Amino acid sequence: MSTEKVRAYQPETKPKRKQKQVKVKVTKKKWISTGEKYLYSVISGAMLCACAYVISFSSATDSLNRDIESMEGKIQEQQSVNNSLSYEAEQLRNPERILEIAKKHGLDIKQSQVKQAGTVSAD
Known part of the structure; x- marks a missing residue:
């Protein structure tokens, strides 16, 4: 196809008028709001x-x-x-042991019973 035939098939374009361009502010919706970020x-x-506690x-x-455990x-x-x-x-409190020590030091026992003294009094 020639360029002439292609131009024949294209619709004629109208001359453009001057249009006023208006600036539109596009605000994107935030995923997380400021309050949510704070929370x-x-x-x-x-x-x-x-x-940490x-x-x-x-x-x-x-x-x-x-x-x-150590204590x-x-x-x-x-x-x-x-x-x-x-x-x-x-x-050491055994009466037989005490009798042996007493005999070793020359003490004579006249009674056959040996009693242990519980406490020594300071009288």
């Missing part, structure tokens, strides 16, 4: 503070539990030492 930031800040509380509780271990050790010392004290 989200406050809530997220509160959540972060709560998480829970972590610090958990850490303090854990260290306290460790201290308690319980020390208590058990001291109880075993106390038990061994009380057993040793019972062995």
Whole structure:
């Protein structure tokens, strides 16, 4: 096709008039409003503070539990030492042992019964 035939098929265009151009302001709708941003930031800040508090509380509780366990271990050790010392004290209070020591130092026992003295009075 020649250019002449193509021009024949095109409709004639009218001369354009001058039109006034009006500027239109296009406002885009925000996805999140300013108030929502403020609320989200406050809530997220509160959540972060709560998480930090829970972590610090958990850490303090854990260290306290460790201290308690170490104290319980020390208590058990001291109880075993106390038990061994009380057993040793019972062995030292044995009347036969006391009689042997008395004979060794030259004391004579005239009565056949030996009684333990509970307390020594300062009279």
